[in-house]
Amino acid sequence: MTRMSRSSGFDVLADEAAGRLVSERPDVIVEATGRFTTSRRRATDFFTRSTAVVGAAAERSGARHVLLSILNCTRPEVQGYGYFAGKTAQERAAVADGRDATIVRSxxxxxxxxxxxxxxxxxxxxxxxxxxxxxxALAAVATVIAEVATGHRTEPVVExxxxxxxxxxxxxxxxxxxxxxxxxxxxxxxxxxxxxxxxxxxxxxxxxxxxxxxxxxxxxxx
Known part of the structure; x- marks a missing residue:
């Protein structure tokens, strides 16, 4: 299993990030990237680029893609908050073109x-x-993500x-x-x-x- 985080290697989401993920031959890639911003443009750019990298790596390696998201971030009345607008765009990108991604919202x-x-x-x-x-509790959410990653939960969206x-x-x-x-x-x-x-x-x-x-x-x- 590979977890993509905001470590120095992925902070700028470099073009080679997908190749680096594939080289590790993961079974599951858990995408839990983040960047604090209230700007819709910055949040949308960051999160959709993150998911483009992970989605490409998952397709190339045959890994399952698990995306960590925020409960209710897609509701219309909260789209005025740029971070949530970015997460909404990220969720759409994760399942675009029939991609098989599991979304965990907490x-x-x-x-x-x-x-x-x-x-x-x-x-x-x-x-x-x-x-x-x-x-x-973060530990409780982590347990849920582990259950999704190991196949003990099979729903496409877990909240x-x-x-x-x-x-x-x-x-x-x-x-x-x-x-x-x-x-x-x-x-x-x-x-x-x-x-x-x-x-x-x-x-x-x-x-x-x-x-x-x-x-x-x-x-x-x-």
């Missing part, structure tokens, strides 16, 4: 709160967008979420010693309302995996 990981503080930091403060989500709904603000203020002062940041317009009002929350049929956020925090402190 809600935001527990680490998202701390990552947001780093990305949105301005001096001694960090802005926290208004979002309502059902965060999930998972954490066990509880909460705001990003609640997650952030629960973090011990964040090292920066969080400041609420209302997102204007349709996208902001969608984020706040639950567009990122799972539908009732979505599978719930992993522990609750505060259980995860308590375990991390031990």
């Amino acid at each position: 809600t935001q990981w527990f680490e998202f709160a701390a990552q947001n503080l780093e990305r949105m930091r301005v001096g001694p403060v960090a802005f926290v967008p208004g979002m309502t989500i059902a965060p999930v 998972v979420a954490g066990p509880e709904s909460m705001s990003l603000w609640a997650m952030t203020t629960a973090l011990p010693h964040p090292g920066v002062a969080p400041v609420p940041l209302p997102i204007p317009g349709r996208t902001g309302r969608a984020f706040r009002d639950g567009a990122l929350l799972p539908e009732p049929e979505v599978e719930v995996v992993g522990p609750a956020f505060r259980e995860w925090l308590a375990a991390a402190r031990r």
Whole structure:
């Protein structure tokens, strides 16, 4: 199995990346690339180029392609957020022309709160967008991906979420010693309302995996 990540070898998605993946003779390629940006153009360019590389490598090697994506990123009301627009384009590219790709969508990981503080930091403060989500443990998502990769799950699309709904603000203020002062940041317009009002929350049929956020925090402190 080969996992494509943002390591130095693939950070720029060089033309030889597909050849390097093929040379490893993978059975499965798990695509979990990422680039933080709110620009639709940059996100779409990055994610579609990533999937073009992986798709080509999968076809040449006969490997299965597993794409990690975000739950509800394809909903129309969140396309105003460039990152989600890029992920939507990536999903379409993964299955274009009849390609056989499995898409695993998860809600935001527990680490998202701390990552947001780093990305949105301005001096001694960090802005926290208004979002309502059902965060999930990365380890639980990784287990699901492993089950897909090993053939224990065979659905073309697998969706998972954490066990509880909460705001990003609640997650952030629960973090011990964040090292920066969080400041609420209302997102204007349709996208902001969608984020706040639950567009990122799972539908009732979505599978719930992993522990609750505060259980995860308590375990991390031990």
